[in-house]
Amino acid sequence: MFHVTAKLDKSTPIRIGITPGNVFTHCCRSGEEVPVNLAAVLQNKHFTPGRFYAGTTLEDGSTVQIPITDRNVRNFCIACGKEIEVDLSDFEGDEDFDVYTDEVLCDECAEELEEDDDDE
Ligand SMILES: [Zn+2]
Numbered sequence: 001m002f003h004v005t006a007k008l009d010k011s012t013p014i015r016i017g018i019t020p021g022n023v024f025t026h027c028c029r030s031g032e033e034v035p036v037n038l039a040a041v042l043q044n045k046h047f048t049p050g051r052f053y054a055g056t057t058l059e060d061g062s063t064v065q066i067p068i069t070d071r072n073v074r075n076f077c078i079a080c081g082k083e084i085e086v087d088l089s090d091f092e093g094d095e096d097f098d099v100y101t102d103e104v105l106c107d108e109c110a111e112e113l114e115e116d117d118d119d120e
Contacts, residue, residue: 001017001018001019001075001100002017002018002073002074002075002086002088002099002102003015003016003017003018003054003073003074003075004016004018004054004066004067004068004069004072004073004074005066005072005074006064006066006072008064014056014064015074016054016055016056016064016066017054017056018038018054018068018073018099018100019100020037020039020100021035022054022055022056023035023036023037023038023052023053023054023068024036024052024053024055025051025052025053026053036052038052038068038088038099038100039097039098039099039100042088042091042092042093042094042097042099043092043093043094043095043097045092045093047088047089047092049067049068049069049070049071049088049089050067050068050069051067052067052068053065053066053067053068054066054068068088070087070088070089071085071087073085073086073087073088074086075103075104076104077104077105077106077109078103078104078105079105079106079109079112079113080106080108080109082106084104084106086104
């Protein structure tokens with residue numbers, strides 16, 4: 001799962017998963033929160049870093065909203081578990097990409113996989 005990271009205070013960075021239920025934007029007229037299907041936004045090349053938010057409710061009941069930018073989205077490599085930075089703009093217009101379900105490989109693991117392919 002892709003997630004955004006942010007530091008609420010100096011010590012506690014939090015992660016908010018990018019899931020179908022928690023991505024939204026603000027209506028440009030009323031400022032109201034509007035749910036967004038980020039997968040469709042990316043496929044239609046309408047992704048603007050910082051315009052969409054991932055939100056969550058904390059244990060104390062307060063809510064946090066983090067803008068999804070081109071610098072704060074991360075995912076874990078499915079092979080080694082390393083956290084890697086992802087720029088969602090790279091996937092704009094990619095019909096095979098689903099931001100809610102796709103998994104990623106870090107550069108090293110992708111390279112290793114390629115080498116394995118060459119052996120066959
Ligand atoms: Zn890896």
